[in-house]
Amino acid sequence: MTDTVTHPFALALEAWYADHRRDLPWRGTRDPYRVWVSEIILQQTRVAQGYDYYRRFMERFPTVRDLAAATEDDVLRAWQGLGYYSRARNLHAAARAVVAQGGFPRDYAGVRTLRGVGDYTAAAICSIAYDQPYAVVDGNVYRVLARYLGLDTPIDTTAGRRRFAEAADALLDRRRPGLYNQAVMDFGALQCTPRSPHCDGCPLAAGCQALQAGRVDELPVKARRTQVAERFLAYIYINVQGNVLLHRRGAGDIWAGLYEPLLLEFDHRPTEPEVLASPAVAVLGAERGTWRCVARDVRHVLTHRVLRADFYALTLPRLDRVPEGFVSVPEPRRADYAVPRLVSLLYERLSR
Ligand code: SF4
The missing domain is CATH 1.10.340.30 (Hypothetical protein; domain 2)
Structure with missing residues (x-):
């Protein structure tokens, strides 16, 4: 033309x-x-x-x-x-x-x-x-x-x-x-x-x-309705003597390179005992510290999926070693580490 x-x-x-x-x-x-x-x-x-x-x-x-x-x-x-x-x-x-x-x-x-x-x-x-x-x-x-x-x-x-x-x-x-x-x-x-x-x-x-x-x-017409899938997550915010444990996500998804606390994913909405019993939490010795539920079923809507997350906080008196793949960050410097939107919501809920 x-x-x-x-x-x-x-x-x-x-x-x-x-x-x-x-x-x-x-x-x-x-x-x-x-x-x-x-x-x-x-x-x-x-x-x-x-x-x-x-x-x-x-x-x-x-x-x-x-x-x-x-x-x-x-x-x-x-x-x-x-x-x-x-x-x-x-x-x-x-x-x-x-x-x-x-x-x-x-x-x-x-x-x-x-x-x-x-x-x-x-x-x-x-x-x-x-x-x-x-x-x-x-x-x-x-x-x-x-x-x-x-x-x-x-x-x-x-x-x-x-x-x-x-x-x-x-x-x-x-x-x-x-x-x-x-x-x-x-x-x-x-x-x-x-x-x-x-x-x-x-x-x-x-x-x-x-x-x-x-x-x-x-008008306009669309042939397909967008399928929206749900994912069920639990974030565990771990604080050891004023330091928080953050993990940098690897390549391969939309949050690559961002930091987040311990993340667990389930194929259904997990109960609190299920989260506590998961190997990644059990190995930390949660019974030695203070465990609390911060928020349940916080939703974050993306184009093709809805993330439904539970937030927990675990405060430990000590930790023998920082788990592999995590960094230990003084809590006041947490903001230096870019995080996904869901983790920002976790931070907001923690300070309420
Ligand atoms: S162009 Fe859009 S706003 Fe204008 S008359 Fe047509 S439908 Fe209405």
């Missing part, structure tokens, strides 16, 4: 955007590093929460060189609380690759090779930073296009992804791709919202197929 005539859909969106755009700290920049960091933060994070994290991240790592020079622990600490930590590890690894290759890639293929950068993020960076004609397709765009064009191909199928990518490309304003992409994203977030979209006064209403057909609530 090389047509440079701007589609009326794009013109209407851009006019709407001029009056309604969100005032966000990453708006107005064309620095690919800043665009990249903001887009990675906004994956799986609400804008209101991402706002403060972006500011703090930029103060801490103002350039890609600063990020590349940081340790992984530094980066994870700056990310703490945002969740989905593979994003931070990928940002860090990609920053090192960018510095090693002498600067930020200038084309889509190069940007797409950066770790953690998919089609959406590459399109956002290339269009916003370089004004290159790549249309973004995210949840907001799926929704706006499905409704405006009346598309009912399921968005989570290969055919759907292809259909929507073609439609997004056809509607893209090739003269102002960065502006257009930001306009369609804001429009989906503010006007054409998932529930109760503001069809009254919508500048696209006259051409909106879903509105004409009374199908706004039906």
Whole structure:
């Protein structure tokens, strides 16, 4: 598609955007590093929460060189609380690759090779930073296009992804791709919202197929319902004479590189005697110390699973040796060690 005539859909969106755009700290920049960091933060994070994290991240790592020079622990600490930590590890690894290759890639293929950068993020960076004609397709765009064009191909199928990518490309304003992409994203977030979209006064209403057909609530269509699995965890916060035992998680899951107290996993909701009887607790000699239940059934919801955790605290008078894989940390320095969200909740409950 090389047509440079701007589609009326794009013109209407851009006019709407001029009056309604969100005032966000990453708006107005064309620095690919800043665009990249903001887009990675906004994956799986609400804008209101991402706002403060972006500011703090930029103060801490103002350039890609600063990020590349940081340790992984530094980066994870700056990310703490945002969740989905593979994003931070990928940002860090990609920053090192960018510095090693002498600067930020200038084309889509190069940007797409950066770790953690998919089609959406590459399109956002290339269009916003370089004004290159790549249309973004995210949840907001799926929704706006499905409704405006009346598309009912399921968005989570290969055919759907292809259909929507073609439609997004056809509607893209090739003269102002960065502006257009930001306009369609804001429009989906503010006007054409998932529930109760503001069809009254919508500048696209006259051409909106879903509105004409009374199908706004039906679109977009998904083929599969997301399966949500439950996992049952127990955290044991062990304190030995003012030092807490923390374990650094290895590679292989979303919390790799973060610290946590002793963690047990069960295939059902465990009773307190079951937790006490588990070999990892029994070996500590819990009967020598003070054991208490801090909280039961604390829930943490991730995209495809719900974590249900019980929190316990064990205070021991002494320990012959620190268990393998753990570090002993003076309790006041606990905050130097980045932890998953569930462990932050444990810390909060402990201090109540
Ligand atoms: S008329 Fe309603 S459904 Fe159609 S684009 Fe506007 S807000 Fe979305």
